[in-house]
Amino acid sequence: MLRLILFIDTMKKLLLTITFIYFSLLSFSQSIEFEKDNFPGKKDEMKAARKQLDVGIEFYGQGRAEFDDQKKAYTSFHKHLPVSNHDYRMAGVTNFRNALAPLNTANTFNPKNARLNYMLGFIGFVIDPIGAQTLKYFETANTLDSSVEPDLSFYLAWTYHLNSRWDDAIKYYQIYLQTSPKKNTFETEDVNKKITECQNGKLFSANPERVFVDNLGSNINTPFPEYGPAITVDEETIMFTARRDNTTGLKKDEGDNKFYEDVYVSTKLNGKWQPSKQLSKNVNTESHDAVAGLSLDGSKLYIYRDQAKDGGDLYETVLFGADWEPPVRMNKNINTKNHENTASLSYDSRQLYFITNKDAGFGGGDIYLCEIDVKGEWGPSKNIGPEVNTKYDEDGVFLHPDGVTMFFSSKGHNSMGGYDIFKSVFENGKWSKPINLGYPINGPDDDVFFVVAGSGSRAYFASSKTGGYGEQDIYKITFLGPEKHPLLNTQDQLMAMAANPVSNLKVENAVEVASAKLTILKGVVTDAKTNQPLEASIDLIDNDKNVVLATFKSNSSSGKYLVTLPSGKNYGIAVKRDGYLFHSENFNIPDNAAFQEFTKDVALKRIEIGSTIVLRNIFFDFDKATIRPESANELERLIKLLNDNPTLKIELGSHTDSKGSDDYNMKLSDSRSKSVVDYLIGKGISTARLVAKGYGETKPIDTNETDEGRQNNRRTEFKILEK
Numbered sequence: 108m109l110r111l112i113l114f115i116d117t118m119k120k121l122l123l124t125i126t127f128i129y130f131s132l133l134s135f136s137q138s139i140e141f142e143k144d145n146f147p148g149k150k151d152e153m154k155a156a157r158k159q160l161d162v163g164i165e166f167y168g169q170g171r172a173e174f175d176d177q178k179k180a181y182t183s184f185h186k187h188l189p190v191s192n193h194d195y196r197m198a199g200v201t202n203f204r205n206a207l208a209p210l211n212t213a214n215t216f217n218p219k220n221a222r223l224n225y226m227l228g229f230i231g232f233v234i235d236p237i238g239a240q241t242l243k244y245f246e247t248a249n250t251l252d253s254s255v256e257p258d259l260s261f262y263l264a265w266t267y268h269l270n271s272r273w274d275d276a277i278k279y280y281q282i283y284l285q286t287s288p289k290k291n292t293f294e295t296e297d298v299n300k301k302i303t304e305c306q307n308g309k310l311f312s313a314n315p316e317r318v319f320v321d322n323l324g325s326n327i328n329t330p331f332p333e334y335g336p337a338i339t340v341d342e343e344t345i346m347f348t349a350r351r352d353n354t355t356g357l358k359k360d361e362g363d364n365k366f367y368e369d370v371y372v373s374t375k376l377n378g379k380w381q382p383s384k385q386l387s388k389n390v391n392t393e394s395h396d397a398v399a400g401l402s403l404d405g406s407k408l409y410i411y412r413d414q415a416k417d418g419g420d421l422y423e424t425v426l427f428g429a430d431w432e433p434p435v436r437m438n439k440n441i442n443t444k445n446h447e448n449t450a451s452l453s454y455d456s457r458q459l460y461f462i463t464n465k466d467a468g469f470g471g472g473d474i475y476l477c478e479i480d481v482k483g484e485w486g487p488s489k490n491i492g493p494e495v496n497t498k499y500d501e502d503g504v505f506l507h508p509d510g511v512t513m514f515f516s517s518k519g520h521n522s523m524g525g526y527d528i529f530k531s532v533f534e535n536g537k538w539s540k541p542i543n544l545g546y547p548i549n550g551p552d553d554d555v556f557f558v559v560a561g562s563g564s565r566a567y568f569a570s571s572k573t574g575g576y577g578e579q580d581i582y583k584i585t586f587l588g589p590e591k592h593p594l595l596n597t598q599d600q601l602m603a604m605a606a607n608p609v610s611n612l613k614v615e616n617a618v619e620v621a622s623a624k625l626t627i628l629k630g631v632v633t634d635a636k637t638n639q640p641l642e643a644s645i646d647l648i649d650n651d652k653n654v655v656l657a658t659f660k661s662n663s664s665s666g667k668y669l670v671t672l673p674s675g676k677n678y679g680i681a682v683k684r685d686g687y688l689f690h691s692e693n694f695n696i697p698d699n700a701a702f703q704e705f706t707k708d709v710a711l712k713r714i715e716i717g718s719t720i721v722l723r724n725i726f727f728d729f730d731k732a733t734i735r736p737e738s739a740n741e742l743e744r745l746i747k748l749l750n751d752n753p754t755l756k757i758e759l760g761s762h763t764d765s766k767g768s769d770d771y772n773m774k775l776s777d778s779r780s781k782s783v784v785d786y787l788i789g790k791g792i793s794t795a796r797l798v799a800k801g802y803g804e805t806k807p808i809d810t811n812e813t814d815e816g817r818q819n820n821r822r823t824e825f826k827i828l829e830k
Contacts, residue, residue: 138221138251141213156216160223163210167226170202174233200363203230221252225259232262236269237552237571257287261298268524269551271312273305280305301524304551308523311546317587318548323567326382327373328576331366334569336581337401337408340508340561340671341627341704344405346372346386347569347581348397355385356393368395370410387431390424400450400461403508403561404629404659404669409450410434418446421461428664440477440485448472449556451506454625454671455647455657459485460504460513469493471500474515494538495531502526503555507563508671509625513538514566516555524551528568548584561627561671562702624674626696627704632661632668632682635710640666641684643711647672648679650693650724650737674700677737679724681744687711688827689744693723714752719826725783732778734786742783745825746790756829758798759783764817765804777801783823798828 139145141160146153177198207230214223225248231241245263248255264279280302284295322328327345335348347370354366369391373383385391390410399421400409406426412434413419420442422434441447443465450461457479464472473496480486490496497519503526504515511533516526520541527549529541543549544557550572557568566584632643642663647656647670661668661682672678675698682690690709712718724741727733734742749755761776761783780799788794810816 138255139217139219141217141220146217152216156213159209160213163206163208163213163226166202166206167210167230170199170206170233171229173199173202198233200233201361203233204364206230207234218247219251221248221255224248224251225256228266229262232266236266242266242270258283260286265301268301268305268308271308271551273309273312276305277302304522304524307521307543308546308551311523311543311549314545315547316545319585319587320547321583321585322575323380323581323583325576326380328580330577332577332579333371333581334579335398335556336558336567336569337398338558338560338567339401339405339669340403341629341669342375342560342565344372344374345380345567345581346370346398346401346408347383349383353385355388355391355396358393360395367393368397370396370398370408389431389433397448399448400452400505402452402456403454403671406660406662407452407456408434409437409452411448417442417444418464419448421447421450426662428662438485440488446472449503449505451504453506454508454510454673456659457657458506460491460506461488462502462504463488464500469496470498470519472502474501474504474513491538495541500526503528503557505558507559508561508627508673509563510673512559514544514557514559515541516553516557517541523549525553526555528554528557561625561704564702624698624700625702626672626674626694626700627669628672628680628692628694628707629667629669629704630706630708631666632684632709632711633666634687635712638710640664641687641711642666643668643682643684643687643709645670646679646681646683646740648681648724648740650677650679650726650740653737653739655740672696674698679737679740681724681741682709682711683744684711687713688718688720689748690720691723691741691744714755714827714830716827716830719824721822721824723822725823727779727782730775732775732782734782742786742790746787746792749787749792749796752830754830755827756796756798758800758826758828759787760800760802760824760826762802762806762820762822762824763804764820765807765811766817769803773801773803773805775801776803779823 141153141157143150143153206226210223210227210230214220214227217223224244228241228244228248231238231244235241245259245266249259249263253259260279260283264276264283267276267279280298284298290298327333327347329349329351331349331351333347333349337346338344348368349371350366350368352366354369356367359366370386371383372386373380375381386408390396390408392412395411395413397411398408399411401407408424408426408431410422410424411419412422421437423437424431424434436442441459441461441463443463445463445465447461447463450459452459459477461475461477462472463475468490474491475488476491477485477488495501495513495515497517499517499519501519502516504513506513513531513533514528515531516528518526520527520529521543523543523546528544530544531538531541533539548554548568552571554568554570557566559566564586566586567581568584569579569581571579632641633639634641640663641661643661645659645661645668647659648654649656659668659670670680672694674696677695678693680692680694688711690711692707712720722741722745725738726735728735749757759780761779763772763776765772767775777799778801780801784797784799787797804811804820807820808822809819811820
């Protein structure tokens, strides 16, 4: 009996405790409505607050209707929406902004109304989803009344997700799945996908990549949005999109109340980015003009423009001298009635990768490939396949100048939220399984427009993370390899996602990414006598296959040129201009060659008596006078020169290094000169126009003490004897 009495007494106390907790929670968590009984003695204040609330609700309702309509369209068609608006999250922003002030006034009077906190949270989610206030409003609404809106748990989860609070996000996504009203298939799939993204985020953030992230500073970034960077392969020029108050036409887009997009450019001086400026009046219009891609040498720019008749198109503009030509709309094999935005040109300018959401794809935006046809036009496009493209959106394609490494953004694969940046390599005839670049390069929101320098050790991208100069800023990523370790003050600094440049770190030299295997050749083409810059044609030849890979031009105003040479080939370079002797160079780059950069200024000689040039792409068998097949292109250029100038008489001279006896070298050089002359005669050049001369080792142009010097001394050259 005593035990029974004690048990009853204990249960009574427990019941009283539970009741007390329940009513305590109720008293502190119950939503307070805007009714006069809840605010005794504050009739006028309540009336004024209620009036502001009604104004805010009206604007909010209009904005929410726009948002829901856009969401419905997105979920119905799952198409890639216009650039700078990769999903429906920014819909209704103007009305939401108008609602903000009156709702904040009402909230100051009554901060414990669940629906009001939900509305403020939702507006924050549209305008600033990672802001502390956004999460605070949603959390308050959930505490006051978790059932105030059926989708509260979903948007609370998504806000946790965007703030990298993975476990909290998973919890509320699961609550939404369990408690929300009937959902369509897309919504259920979307929530389950977001849960998977959070699980991916947990894994990636627990094993961050060794990188530094630096803001490019105030010469590039402003309080306005900057994004979509594109760089030349040598990192000397950057172009990007910005929505600044000096935009062409000084107008704002009615859709989001931001200034129209313009293209901006900055160049380096002594290693520092100079103040950016608008690119050209030929490029920037009073509507949207956004960077879509840039050729590796910076001579061709691809831009995106909105079109009323379709979803937006790609245009190409070319740098002619000191200014850019008016952009030309790309052909129907690229542009369709759908949405095309980013583009990336291969190192040889023969392939163009671009994004389109046309119906033949695997999902929303897919990556397609066009190749140059026999007429020099872009031929039919083809989808690059399901190894890269998913049923979700792909965007921001960038082909590295090594010719085989692709970087792109995707909402599919193992993304941790929104778009993540991935890498794929073309090997064995197909693209490899994409690799997520990991955290902190990728985060829970959209990470798009990622371009990598030729060295592979640095990349550039845009981010809206806190601490920057404005809504979106452009950042530089420095990749660090496992071999070297930075000398850090704290581990936090290593994983720096700080927006300000990392100025207090002591860092060893960055370790270059092994996949970047190419050589950059750049310089200035001039007249040998006047030193004036020249526009010249530059052929890039695969000597092993005797084919011209690409033809470039030096700039007519500056004479500058830039050519990229992926590893694994024997390249010939020929610089040509009417009225001048051509200039040739040879680069034999093994497959395992690391990144390297050469500056080679070329002074072209006019066709005059006494002018001499070295034929660097004529090759002989070892210790023989037999001309190798890979010499064909160089000899064809010489034949063309002689045919175009039928009165020229030339001397073909052959030279050796100092190895071997003087007599042997003289005989070998004489035999080689005669081999070249015999080849030309066999192609129809008159014997009377050709003189063969062997010089042996008597006229070195470099030291014979090094391999490089001896290679330079082993040469075939010709001299004009008569004009």
